[in-house]
Amino acid sequence: MTKVVILGANGQIARLATAQLLADKKVDLKLFLRNAGRLKNEATGNAEIIEGDATKEADLTKAITGADVVYANLAGGTIEVQARKVVNVMDKLGVKRLIWISTLGIYDEVPGKFGEWNHEQLDEGYLPLYAAAAEQVEKSDLDYTIIRPAWLDNKDEVDYELTQKGEDFKGTEVSRKSVAAFVKRLIDDPTENLRHSVGINKPNTDGDKPAWY
Numbered sequence: 001m002t003k004v005v006i007l008g009a010n011g012q013i014a015r016l017a018t019a020q021l022l023a024d025k026k027v028d029l030k031l032f033l034r035n036a037g038r039l040k041n042e043a044t045g046n047a048e049i050i051e052g053d054a055t056k057e058a059d060l061t062k063a064i065t066g067a068d069v070v071y072a073n074l075a076g077g078t079i080e081v082q083a084r085k086v087v088n089v090m091d092k093l094g095v096k097r098l099i100w101i102s103t104l105g106i107y108d109e110v111p112g113k114f115g116e117w118n119h120e121q122l123d124e125g126y127l128p129l130y131a132a133a134a135e136q137v138e139k140s141d142l143d144y145t146i147i148r149p150a151w152l153d154n155k156d157e158v159d160y161e162l163t164q165k166g167e168d169f170k171g172t173e174v175s176r177k178s179v180a181a182f183v184k185r186l187i188d189d190p191t192e193n194l195r196h197s198v199g200i201n202k203p204n205t206d207g208d209k210p211a212w213y
Contacts, residue, residue, distance in 0.1 A: 001026060001027070001028050002026055002027050002028070002069060003027075003028045003030075003067050003068045003069070004027055004028070004029050004030070004067065004068065004069045004070075004071060004187060005029075005032055005064055005067045005070050005071070006029070006030070006031050006032065006071045006073060007032045007054055007060075007063065007071070007072040007073060007074055007086065008032070008033060008072060008073035008074040008075065009032055009033045009039065009049075009073070010034075010035070010038045010039065011073040011075065012154075012176050013073055013101065013149075013152075013176045013179050013180050014071075014073035015042060016176055016177055016180035017071065017180040017183045017184060018031065018042070018044070018047070019043065020180060020181070020184045021184065021187070022043065022044070022045040022046075022047065024184075029045070029046075029047040029048070030047065030048045030049075030063055030067070031044060031047050031049045031050065032050045032051075032052055032054075032060075032063040033049075033050075033051065033052075034051065034052070034053060034054075035051065036050075036051045050062060050063045054072075054074050054078075054082040054086065055078050055082055055085055056085070057085050057088060057089050060086060060089040061089050061092070064086075064090060064093055064095055067093075068097060068190075069097045069098075069187055069190070070086065070090060070097065070098045070099070071098075072098065072100045073101050074086075074101070077125070079130060079132075079133040080129055080132040080133045080136060082133070083132075083133035083134070083136035084136045086098070087136055087137060087140045087142060090142055091140070091141075096142055097142070097190055098137065098142045098143065098144040098145070099144070099145050099147065099186050099187070100133075100134070100137050100144055100146045100147065101147050101149070101179070102130050102133065102134050102146050102147065102148050102197075103122070103126070103127070103130050103148055103149065104118065104148045104149065104150055104151075104199060105119065105122060105127050105148075105169075106127060106130050106131040106148065107131070109163075109165070109166075109167070109168060109169045109199070110168075110169040111168045111169070112208075113208040113209075114172055114206075114209060115169075117208060117209045134146050134197065138197070143190075143194045143195065144194075145186055145192075145193045145194065145195075145196055145197075145198060146196070146197040146198065147179065147182065147198055148169070148197060148198065148199045148200065149174050149179050149199075149200050149201075150169070150172055150174040150199070150200065150201040150205070150210075151172060151174075151210040152173070152174060152175070152179070153173055153174070153175055153176070154175065154176060154177075155175040155177070156175075156177060157177060157178065158175070158177055159175070159202050160174055160175075160178040160179075160181075160182060160200050160201065160202060161200075161202075161203045162182075162198050162199065162200055163199035163201075164196060164197070164198060164199070165196065165197040165198075167199070170199070170203075170206065171202055171203065171204070171205040171206055172201070172205045172206065172207050172210045172211070173202055173205045173210040173212075174201045174202045174205075178200065178202065179200060182200055
């Protein structure tokens with residue numbers, strides 16, 4: 001039995017991943033979020049639901065204790081603080097495996113016109129924060145995988161390709177369902193992409209911006 005805790009379980013990708021994990025009888029699931037009432041209309045099966053604040057180590061300790069895998073789907077203006085607190089708690093508890101959702105562009109890895117557009121959209125108050133959070137994860141000794149999705153859509157499809165840190169980012173968009181499927185893949189194989197930062201996009205979506213803009 002693999003014990004998985006999802007931090008930020010109300011997020012859209014997290015909810016899709018939750019559905020996949022609930023269907024896996026080999027997974028024991030905890031769902032951590034600020035307001036448990038947000039999941040009242042969601043199917044949560046036998047998952048344990050824990051209310052808490054990801055900037056507070058006591059709350060994180062309650063959630064992460066006993067976990068084999070931490071999947072962090074966190075966001076917001078305190079994301080760097082959250083990253084530091086998650087790393088600290090995992091170190092104290094001896095939990096090694098972290099899957100961390102970030103965003104494209106934190107290494108200035110998006111080329112061409114799309115890269116320029118992405119900077120215009122995300123530079124102020126977003127990319128710097130997410131880059132700083134990723135740095136907290138990367139300088140840890142955890143077995144992390146950072147996931148950097150392209151611009152997200154809600155298409156009912158799983159279709160993706162990956163790039164590694166140091167490579168140009170590909171494509172402009174990807175479905176949330178694809179990102180959730182990749183998270184599940186990483187949970188299924190604890191040896192994959194350890195200490196890697198991975199871009200994820202739908203193939204053949206190159207352009208100056210996502211198709212819906």
